[in-house]
Amino acid sequence: MTDHLTAIDWPVRTGRLVLRRAREADLDAIWAYRRDPSVTHWLSAAPSTIEAHRVSFVERGHLAHMVLVELDGVVVGDAMIRVEDAWAQAEVAVGARGTQAELGWTIDPAYAGRGYATEAARALVDVSFGALGLRRVYALCFADNEPSWRLMERLGMRREQYLVKESLHRSGDWLDAVGYALLAEEWPR
Numbered sequence: 659m660t661d662h663l664t665a666i667d668w669p670v671r672t673g674r675l676v677l678r679r680a681r682e683a684d685l686d687a688i689w690a691y692r693r694d695p696s697v698t699h700w701l702s703a704a705p706s707t708i709e710a711h712r713v714s715f716v717e718r719g720h721l722a723h724m725v726l727v728e729l730d731g732v733v734v735g736d737a738m739i740r741v742e743d744a745w746a747q748a749e750v751a752v753g754a755r756g757t758q759a760e761l762g763w764t765i766d767p768a769y770a771g772r773g774y775a776t777e778a779a780r781a782l783v784d785v786s787f788g789a790l791g792l793r794r795v796y797a798l799c800f801a802d803n804e805p806s807w808r809l810m811e812r813l814g815m816r817r818e819q820y821l822v823k824e825s826l827h828r829s830g831d832w833l834d835a836v837g838y839a840l841l842a843e844e845w846p847r
């Protein structure tokens with residue numbers, strides 16, 4: 659599997675934050691806030707033990723796409739850049755390989771509401787269109803996850819999808835989802 663994130667000159671510094679790649683040794687720091695049900699409520703997985711968390715992040719390969727967000731040396735959240743192929747017709751599929759990325763973000767609730775997630779996400783978009791040379795980034799969330807789609811709108815991402823009762827939440831309810839995207843030519847350098 660290609661490790662796309664090696665193309666980035668880590669760590670990435672923003673006005674207040676340092677972004678770096680996640681390692682197995684960071685699992686405890688990540689678990690400290692990801693064990694909080696208010697954090698995992700909208701996330702794809704909610705491991706209930708640190709061992710399940712380890713399996714989810716190490717064995718399922720999540721660390722490969724994960725970026726840690728640090729403030730003054732303290733891990734305050736994480737983010738994701740998952741590079742993937744765009745959809746293409748068979749004859750031109752080679753040209754669509756590794757041209758877009760799914761982005762994601764999680765902030766420790768103790769550090770929410772101060773713009774840190776937005777600042778980190780802005781840096782992800784910068785490296786996606788810069789060092790990674792991608793042509794499109796996108797993000798998905800449950801429609802009721804307003805903090806997440808508000809962040810996408812702060813970044814200037816465009817709502818391109820509203821999916822009705824498309825996603826099954828662990829509560830057992832089929833929920834609406836939204837999809838946002840941004841093209842490289844739309845991102846001010």
Ligand SMILES: CC(C)(COP(=O)(O)OP(=O)(O)OC[C@H]1O[C@@H](n2cnc3c(N)ncnc32)[C@H](O)[C@@H]1OP(=O)(O)O)[C@@H](O)C(=O)NCCC(=O)NCCS
Nearest residue numbers: 697700763764765770771772773774775776798799805806
């Ligand atoms: C999604 C999530 C990361 C958003 O966190 P957040 O704290 O709202 O986002 P930020 O850290 O960017 O902070 C933005 C808030 O701080 C405010 N703010 C303060 N200073 C700011 C600054 N310098 N820059 C930008 N916003 C600032 C903004 O106005 C905004 O508040 P508002 O929503 O009341 O208007 C967070 O809710 C989370 O981790 N949720 C759980 C995991 C999750 O759902 N992830 C997404 C899955 S799709």
